[in-house]
Amino acid sequence: MQTSINQPDDPATGARMRTSVDVDAPPAAVPDVVAVKRHYGRWVAVAILAALAVGAVKSLAQNPQLEWDVVGQYLFDGLILEGLGQTVVLALLSMLGATAIGLVFGFFRLSKNPVLGTLGSLYVWVFRSVPALIQILFWGNLALFAPRLGVGIPGTGWSLISAPTNDVLSPFAASIVALSIANGAYLAEIIRAGLLSVDEGQRLASSALGLTWWQAQRKVILPQALRVMIPPAGNQFITLLKETSLVSVIAGGDILSKAENIAGYNLRTIELLVVAAIWYLLVTSAATLGQNIIERRTARGLLQQKRKQKPAGAVDMKEASL
Amino acid sequence: MSSVDIVNVHKSFGDNHILKGIDMRVRQGEVVCLLGPSGSGKSTLLRCINGLVMPDQGHVSVGGTLIGRKVQGGKLHDLSDKEAAGQRERIGMVFQQFNLFPHLDVRDNLVLGPRAHRLGGKAELEGKAHQLLAKVGLSDRAKAFPSQLSGGQQQRVAIARALMMGPGLMLFDEPTSALDPELVGEVLDTMRSLAQEGMTMIVVTHEMAFARQVADRVVFMADGRIVEDTTPDSFFDNPGTERARAFLRLA
Numbered sequence: 014m015q016t017s018i019n020q021p022d023d024p025a026t027g028a029r030m031r032t033s034v035d036v037d038a039p040p041a042a043v044p045d046v047v048a049v050k051r052h053y054g055r056w057v058a059v060a061i062l063a064a065l066a067v068g069a070v071k072s073l074a075q076n077p078q079l080e081w082d083v084v085g086q087y088l089f090d091g092l093i094l095e096g097l098g099q100t101v102v103l104a105l106l107s108m109l110g111a112t113a114i115g116l117v118f119g120f121f122r123l124s125k126n127p128v129l130g131t132l133g134s135l136y137v138w139v140f141r142s143v144p145a146l147i148q149i150l151f152w153g154n155l156a157l158f159a160p161r162l163g164v165g166i167p168g169t170g171w172s173l174i175s176a177p178t179n180d181v182l183s184p185f186a187a188s189i190v191a192l193s194i195a196n197g198a199y200l201a202e203i204i205r206a207g208l209l210s211v212d213e214g215q216r217l218a219s220s221a222l223g224l225t226w227w228q229a230q231r232k233v234i235l236p237q238a239l240r241v242m243i244p245p246a247g248n249q250f251i252t253l254l255k256e257t258s259l260v261s262v263i264a265g266g267d268i269l270s271k272a273e274n275i276a277g278y279n280l281r282t283i284e285l286l287v288v289a290a291i292w293y294l295l296v297t298s299a300a301t302l303g304q305n306i307i308e309r310r311t312a313r314g315l316l317q318q319k320r321k322q323k324p325a326g327a328v329d330m331k332e333a334s335l
Numbered sequence: 336m337s338s339v340d341i342v343n344v345h346k347s348f349g350d351n352h353i354l355k356g357i358d359m360r361v362r363q364g365e366v367v368c369l370l371g372p373s374g375s376g377k378s379t380l381l382r383c384i385n386g387l388v389m390p391d392q393g394h395v396s397v398g399g400t401l402i403g404r405k406v407q408g409g410k411l412h413d414l415s416d417k418e419a420a421g422q423r424e425r426i427g428m429v430f431q432q433f434n435l436f437p438h439l440d441v442r443d444n445l446v447l448g449p450r451a452h453r454l455g456g457k458a459e460l461e462g463k464a465h466q467l468l469a470k471v472g473l474s475d476r477a478k479a480f481p482s483q484l485s486g487g488q489q490q491r492v493a494i495a496r497a498l499m500m501g502p503g504l505m506l507f508d509e510p511t512s513a514l515d516p517e518l519v520g521e522v523l524d525t526m527r528s529l530a531q532e533g534m535t536m537i538v539v540t541h542e543m544a545f546a547r548q549v550a551d552r553v554v555f556m557a558d559g560r561i562v563e564d565t566t567p568d569s570f571f572d573n574p575g576t577e578r579a580r581a582f583l584r585l586a
Contacts, residue, residue: 217387218436220420221430223423225417
């Protein structure tokens, strides 16, 4: 094993030995084959984890308190599917509302106008600080302190339109309002970060070409910011999808509300929670898949650029894997 | 109609007094090179000419039109975003860092500006884009993305993009400073041919040979003031101030 390079030099003659050609020459018999690394630790870890998993599945499957045929029976129950539809609609509409709010307040936060800048910061501060559950309870119980909703002229007592709060704001509508407003604060931050990621030179070039502020945002800044915004926005959507379960506290009509309703009369609480959990898992998986697809699409321009820079062989491999 | 009048322009960023009263006139068809050490205010002055930077005092007018401001009640008032944008239509600008739009291919980079101004139909503008790309020697790269081009090619695309609007005045902000030395020539050649066609040009540059050959006039700035404003020959061969002599010794 000991090679001539590793041989300790005699301190007295060390200098001479190191300059000597014979000593620095590589050893003659070096094998050509690199040994394959063996990860014994990983195999041990896998064995332990597998044992734990088997144990967990077994205890779930054999637990007499959790009847799986009841879970199967309610998985495609009409009420559950209706709640599932409501959950998806709730999440989509809230995301739409949150994006619109986020766009406005994201731009506000970046505005040079101190009034708008402060307004943007205040919005994010308040609605990111108050728990979503409280916001949902607030909108769901709005009728308690505002029995009527209307449009009027402040200070005059004149009102143009007015209606009882509970007629205008159903639990479902209150849920959308609450989730849009709460998530709008996060979207504002995501959009602001995306806008900030675009190089200042892009704004200068847009102005120099005579684009107005909005033309520059729409055609130059936002398309570039989008690529940066998609991953965190997708993340936020998945969080929102699960956050919709909170609206069950005001009977928002989502899948968890329905599951709790059913459990209320058949007392199969755990089974119905499992039913809801399975659906959340499936819907979230679909959303993750969708996010991956959108991410790949928005990266397309960039991908194209990279493709040209690589040698032809590498290009084919990349395209094949897509 | 693209003479430039700069009258008593002052500009500060915070406590930093960048421009300390600039007076300068550029006649139509003239090529003026702005020289000077870094920090002397050349780029800021250039940005005042198309209103990317608004002066704190004084004014700039191009072809007799006040840039970015209007007179009302004896004072200057800012134009709206839309009015100011409209004025920049006829003033092309080329940046040190090219600032092409990375998400668009070369042809779309050229077409975006005139499309926003409704200067023509899609087919018409694309035809014009191809003409201008041929002019800067890049007719085969219309479908390329900026990141696929060399620095010199990107800068030539940027020049073509500015020309798409049919400008009467072109502003160049150190157009070759970010380029590898072997790519500088192709950009300067493009600018030289533009000058020969009679384009009014104001060029901030460190390319002394270009200034000497192409410029009709050299304006030398230092510390926010114009120190010399003269012909290239007299500036380079016989500088009138110690400040300019010191600058030329280092250049």
